[in-house]
Amino acid sequence: MGMTAIPTAAGRSAPSHALVVAPADPVSHALRIARGQLEDVDERVALWTKEGAHELLDLDADEAVAIDLAGIARALVPAAVPEEEEHGRWLGKIHALIEGAEGMGHETEQARYEATFAAWKGELEAVEGHLRGRRFLVAAEPTLADWLLFAFACRLDGVYATLFKAHAFLLEDLPALHGFARDLYEDPAVYTATDWDALLRGPFESHEVANPRAIVPRGGRPELHAPHDRHRMVDDAGTDRAVEEDPAAARMKGEFVRGQSQFRHAVGEGDFPAEAGRYHLFAPYNCPWSHRALLGRSVKGLGEVVGASVVYFRRDPDGGWQMNPAIPGCDADPIGGHRFVKAYYEAEDSEEKSVPILYDRKAERIVNNESAEILRIFDGPLGELGTRSIALYPEAHRETIDRINETVYERINNGAYKAGFAKTQLAYDRAYARYFAALRWVDEVLEGREWLAGTDRPTEADLRLFPTIFRHDAVYWARFRLNGARIRDYPRLAGWLERMLTMPGVAEASNLDHARNGYFGRNGTEIVPAGPEPLGLSPKDFPRASWLGEH
Numbered sequence: 249m250g251m252t253a254i255p256t257a258a259g260r261s262a263p264s265h266a267l268v269v270a271p272a273d274p275v276s277h278a279l280r281i282a283r284g285q286l287e288d289v290d291e292r293v294a295l296w297t298k299e300g301a302h303e304l305l306d307l308d309a310d311e312a313v314a315i316d317l318a319g320i321a322r323a324l325v326p327a328a329v330p331e332e333e334e335h336g337r338w339l340g341k342i343h344a345l346i347e348g349a350e351g352m353g354h355e356t357e358q359a360r361y362e363a364t365f366a367a368w369k370g371e372l373e374a375v376e377g378h379l380r381g382r383r384f385l386v387a388a389e390p391t392l393a394d395w396l397l398f399a400f401a402c403r404l405d406g407v408y409a410t411l412f413k414a415h416a417f418l419l420e421d422l423p424a425l426h427g428f429a430r431d432l433y434e435d436p437a438v439y440t441a442t443d444w445d446a447l448l449r450g451p452f453e454s455h456e457v458a459n460p461r462a463i464v465p466r467g468g469r470p471e472l473h474a475p476h477d478r479h480r481m482v483d484d485a486g487t488d489r490a491v492e493e494d495p496a497a498a499r500m501k502g503e504f505v506r507g508q509s510q511f512r513h514a515v516g517e518g519d520f521p522a523e524a525g526r527y528h529l530f531a532p533y534n535c536p537w538s539h540r541a542l543l544g545r546s547v548k549g550l551g552e553v554v555g556a557s558v559v560y561f562r563r564d565p566d567g568g569w570q571m572n573p574a575i576p577g578c579d580a581d582p583i584g585g586h587r588f589v590k591a592y593y594e595a596e597d598s599e600e601k602s603v604p605i606l607y608d609r610k611a612e613r614i615v616n617n618e619s620a621e622i623l624r625i626f627d628g629p630l631g632e633l634g635t636r637s638i639a640l641y642p643e644a645h646r647e648t649i650d651r652i653n654e655t656v657y658e659r660i661n662n663g664a665y666k667a668g669f670a671k672t673q674l675a676y677d678r679a680y681a682r683y684f685a686a687l688r689w690v691d692e693v694l695e696g697r698e699w700l701a702g703t704d705r706p707t708e709a710d711l712r713l714f715p716t717i718f719r720h721d722a723v724y725w726a727r728f729r730l731n732g733a734r735i736r737d738y739p740r741l742a743g744w745l746e747r748m749l750t751m752p753g754v755a756e757a758s759n760l761d762h763a764r765n766g767y768f769g770r771n772g773t774e775i776v777p778a779g780p781e782p783l784g785l786s787p788k789d790f791p792r793a794s795w796l797g798e799h
Contacts, residue, residue, distance in 0.1 A: 254324060257291035265313065266294040266305045267320070272450020274346050275317050276302045277399035277441065278392060282321045282328060284437025293324070321392045328391050335386045338393040345371055346400055353412030353451075353458060361413070369416040379424035383431065383481040390432060398438065401429040406448045406468020411458055419470040426470070431478035436500035439678055444469050473685035475655040490653035491620045493662070502672030503679075504665055509618035510600055516629030520608060520615055524553045524633050527615065529622070530589055531604035532559035532569065533577065533759035534766025536661065536715035537619040538604040543711045544626035546753035549635030554626070557581060559589060559603055560797055561766030568601035572797040576785060577759055583609060587797070620653075623708055636752065640708040645701045652693070652700050652709040659686035660716050668728030676729065684732045687741065694740035698747060706751055714748050717741065719763055722781055727767045761785035 255264050267283050269276030279302055283293055294307075304313040304320045314320040318339065322329040329335070348368040355361040375397070378385070385393045401419055408414040419426045432438050452464045487494040492508050499505060516522045529545060531538035538559070545554055557579040560572035567588040573580040584591060590601045596614055606615045606622050616622050627640040641649060659682045666679035690713065693700060700709040716724070717735060724730045736742045748754055761784045768776045769787060776783060787795050 254286065254292055257288040260291070262307075263290075263292055263294040264306070264308055265292065266296050266307055267324070268296045268298050268301055268303045268305060270299055270301060270450075271297050271443070271446040272448075272454075273300075273302065274396065274399035274403060274447075277402070277447065278395040279317065279320055279324075280441035281395040281398070281435075281438050282324045282392065284441050285325045285328065317396070318392065327389075328395075330387060330391060332386070335391055335393055338385045339396065341371065341375070342393060342396045342400055345375070346396075349400075349403075349408035349412050349414040352414045353408075353455065365414065365416065368414060372416060372422070376422045376424050379428050383478055384428075388482065390435070394428075394432060395438070397425075398429055398432045401425055402442060402444075402447060402470070403451075405470050406465065407451045410465060410468050411451055411455060427476045427478045429470070430472050430474060430476045433472040436498050436503070436678070440500065440674060471685065473681045475659065475686055475689045477651065480651075490650060490657050491618065500672070500675045500678060502670055502675040504669035504671075504675075506662055506665065507602070509602065509616075510598065511596075511605075511614045511617045512621060513615045514621075514629075515606075515615060515625045519611060519613075522629035522633065525555070526608060526610050527553075527630070528555040528557065528583060528607045528609055529604060530557050530559055530569075530581075530592075530607065532561050532766065533757075533762035534561040535559075535603055536719065539715040539718075539758065540619040540712060541604040541606070541622045541626070542757040543714065543754060544623040544640065544708075546757035547636065547638065547640070547706075547711065547751065548626050548631045549753070550626055550630060550633070552635075553630055553633045554606075555582070555609075558762075561762045562769055562795070562797060564588065564797060569603050570797045572794075574794040574797075575790065577762060583607065620657075620712070623711065627708065638705055640706075640711065642703065642707065645703055645707060648701045649707055649709045653712055655686060655689065656709070656713045656716075659683060660690070660713065664716055664719075664724050664728050664730060667730055668724065680730065680732065683730055687733070687738055691738040691741045694744055698744070700744075706748065710744075710748060714745075714754070717745050718758060718760070719767075722760055722777075723763055723767045726777065727771065 267279060269279055280295070283289055283295065286292055302317070302320065303315040304323055305311070306313050313323050318329055345368065348364055348371070352361055352364055352368070355364065384390055385397065404417070404419050409418060419429065433442070448468060449464050452459050453462045493506050495508065513520055515527070529541055531542050533539065533542065542556070545551070545556060557571065558577055560570050560575060560578045562572070564570050567590060569589040570587050571581045571589075572578045581587075586592070589603060589605065592605060592607060592614055593600045595612070600617065602617055604619055604622060605617050606625065607613070608615050616625065624641060663679055663683040663686065667676055667683055670676035670679055690700070699706050700713065701707045720730065721734050725734065735745055760781065764783065765776050765785060765787070768774070774787070776787065
């Protein structure tokens, strides 16, 4: 059997190789993860299933390339199978854990079972101890040993503890291993390769002695979507995950990816001094990112310091975001008199069209169009000019705020969009699960707290979460198909929402009618739901031309 590199899909009409795996086998599970690391994988390596087998076939040569775990993985992803002896030792340890669990399931002598159980438990505790001090088993990036350990962890509750009587721990009893599994599950290739029905069904249907009636239990699927901090175990000087998506990160097929804002100047230094009356905010109520900026301006009492124009909630198919003073709550452009916001970008030779925009009236330049940074500008240099002294980013709580912001952005703020704009069922399923796992996490964070960071007043963490929670029941529940629960189903989160709405400046900067019309009014039939709250702004009450912004 010769070892050959997997060719690219260029110029080919069919895959060059096929990976043969057993549906429920943990070794095959690890190999499916390895296969998923390839770009254009479906065009390069077909996936076939066969009970009791795993091999990599060269379809052009009509021969097997490799039949062992390390050999197959090395052919698929060479970097994931390092030559170091330590990696080989860890592969052996994980194999032994798998074989030990399966052996207990077939043991018929009590003394041998208990001896195996005790040794196996000790080895599992050693793995837990090792993972307390490092993110992955061997290297800075996941290797084959990590993928095999992940496959083992997935089966710990539902197969090994339930069917094979290897009930030393459930996964949640091993915090480091549980966090390790959640960390790997973030990888779209790992998520896609994990078939929970198959990995549970196979052992239960085939083990006639331990499960003579072939009943497959409904439980035993550990929660792997819950937020975690494993990635913080290593220094990461790359993309700020609380602000934007990493453009180099792995993606699921059909996953929505948010673009990055390009205007990122600060106020209070260089060309943009902190001056009252100099800056103007263009922002629609319906856009949650713009809502952040409007909240910051209002909560800090910057109404006389920073001007603001409410952009129309309905975008023009060609011109994009537009002004439309014919609609209640929307404004005209008091600076350039433009209909379309993109005119300010065009003046900067930019093709962007996004909102919000913080604009310098004196310099006639866009200062910033990243809402997270605009919020900081309003709290910092310009905030000192406002009428309210609340500190949204207090120094003593910044580490906590940053951690919360990251989870809220990735899984809730942007997570809602990943569900709503998913192009495949699998991408939607993953975004949906991560979104609701994060809502449960927020509800737990709020236990014993009024505000997210444990402060006596709201911080920017609260302001950044608010736009999504404010929209959930009336917009995202139906529009983004996030219909797993309502906010009232999370008692602490529901109480937090009520408190936020009574906070000075929040209600004034929020408009649910604009949000509902903005999301539903340009989708499908353009019908805007009249519930669950009464609709106070309806397209039926305006001439069509006015509603389209043709003024």
